């Protein structure tokens with residue numbers, strides 16, 4: 252019952268927080284806003300002094316004096332750099348919300364095995380709101396001495412409570428004896444769960460958090476996006492443990508004044524149940540398909556085999572000649588793509604290796620030839636090993652390319668052991684894609700990385716691993732301007748919203764991100780230390796206080812269900 256005490260502490264603390272937080276500012280309906288610098292991302296007028304906002308729209312840009320001549324309104328003077336509201340085109344809010352309640356043991360937080368085993372011990376010892384010990388971010392690629400945990404080690408950390416440890420890219424997991432038993436798996440096979448089915452079998456033995464608890468966590472995650480500087484998110488696959496993930500996002504996204512705008516791509520099983528479309532708060536754009544897996548588990552479907560390195564053969568346990576698998580056949584993909592295309596939907600395809608990218612481009616070319624639609628631009632996700640020939644083909648087909656550049660900060664030191672020198676130099680080839688005229692964007696794929704858009708900008712410019720030891724394809728670096736474009740104007744284009752989002756220009760929605768420094772003077776090292784001080788959506792500062800997302804009725808129901816079991820409802824009074 253320690254968790255009940257824990258909950259009480261959380262709720263009392265939260266109530267106190269209510270009084271401690273000050274009210275967020277509200278701006279008048281019509282105002283002029285100026286900052287130390289205003290970067291517009293509009294190629295015709297890259298920098299202005301001020302912006303005239305009328306309700307949710309930008310009416311004019313220019314000098315303060317000029318705008319004062321147009322309207323006699325209050326002038327709001329901000330410290331820092333004002334840019335268009337940042338857009339995250341590829342993220343997973345429900346998964347991020349659920350993982351947010353587990354223990355983070357990632358390489359973003361720890362450097363060695365001893366620290367990680369201690370963090371696991373601490374999380375097993377402390378009270379928790381879930382009956383299992385859950386940890387994520389086990390990362391033997393980023394942490395050199397991280398040998399797999401033995402069953403005895405895990406059982407010593409948590410003898411009675413079931414414990415599950417997920418790897419960073421979530422393609423593998425380790426479970427203790429109690430967890431294996433709950434899932435009906437024989438503990439004599441050891442703690443490691445390799446295939447998705449094995450992991451799912453154990454994950455599905457975890458008592459589900461109530462729908463109300465998940466909804467509360469998602470509401471909080473929405474304000475986390477705004478705190479990180481985002482005003483719009485693209486949900487590339489509404490995945491996460493909830494009976495109706497799309498309905499949940501719709502409910503949170505359709506609040507009167509949600510922290511971010513939501514654009515959703517459905518998974519295959521969700522496709523039959525939802526219509527495409529929506530409004531400027533919540534819209535379903537199309538579908539997400541997964542064509543291959545992660546480079547860091549051997550999942551990327553490459554042309555040439557992975558390297559014969561100690562990392563590949565020993566630590567990842569792959570065999571010589573391994574090239575990864577495609578997850579569907581060419582005809583299967585064609586059929587599925589045709590179906591969404593016919594419904595005027597856009598498809599986002601996860602493709603890391605050259606074989607997956609070939610498959611995607613071939614299918615898109617076929618469908619566009621059958622049924623040419625210049626209003627639908629399908630998109631490719633991650634693109635780790637895309638070749639110049641494929642880039643050109645994508646640009647010609649009007650396919651936008653989303654790059655996961657934080658692979659470089661996070662895994663840069665290990666990439667050569669996975670793919671060798673030649674492929675290291677063309678890993679995440681952003682410069683080549685930009686020069687070929689493709690629409691390029693960057694994403695964080697949360698919860699795969701922490702929300703830190705300026706960190707992504709730094710990596711795209713420096714191409715350097717976090718340790719500072721490895722530069723990955725220095726020729727592929729972009730400028731600050733190009734990096735910010737990738738996360739604003741290009742991301743708006745990728746989501747099909749370029750007419751209203753992504754630029755500070757007349758007629759655009761009044762969405763802004765205020766940065767607390769001057770990114771133009773950084774080297775780029777240090778850019779990641781610049782923080783978003785505020786986001787403004789539809790002309791108003793976004794409220795990210797606890798009270799903005801905390802819903803007492805949901806909380807009471809969530810607690811009630813935890814105490815009484817899932818089927819009961821508190822009687823309404």
Ligand SMILES: [Zn+2]
Nearest residue numbers: 341343487696
């Ligand atoms: Zn993703």
